[in-house]
Amino acid sequence: MTTETARKAAGKYGCQVKAGEPLTRVSTARLGRPGTAKPLARAQGSRVALRDTSPAGSGTSGIMEYAADPDPAQTNCYLVTGAKKPGYGLYAYYGVAAKDFESTGFGGLDHASVVATTPCPRSSHEAVFAVYHLYDRDTDSYPVPHYSASFARSALKAFAEHEAEHRGCGQVKIMDWP
Structure with a gap:
């Protein structure tokens, strides 16, 4: 993906890029496979704040998280259903x-x-x-059939505030819909 992005940007801006060969075999992430999800009470790192969110009514009871640098440019985690399917995705983006x-x-x-x-x-x-x-996409359905706006907001608030505190950022502002 990075190579193709560089090639397209180089073409657009008239630059030259030296790219490697296309990848033909790439191992897939273990997202959604047995053994990658764990109970929400065992969340670690930036996701530890999610331990205190109330999953009642959210359709989720576990979490999938990935070990990462202490300060990556992007952090992802997934709240999963009892069937170990990702129902909500939480993401943090920094800088570029x-x-x-x-x-x-x-x-x-x-x-x-x-x-x-x-x-x-x-x-x-x-x-x-x-x-x-x-x-x-595998089942053409939502693993969590009923979206809970209040749960999503409280989960994001806990996640974002913990991340912001860890990185020394300012006060988190939740964007409201008009």
């Missing part, structure tokens, strides 16, 4: 990653998502946090 995310129009936000921002030190761009109600 936040700028890129915003330039896409927040990925097509609708009323089944919540976004928050905060200013962070050493960055000219605000950090962006988002939670989405996820769709499962």
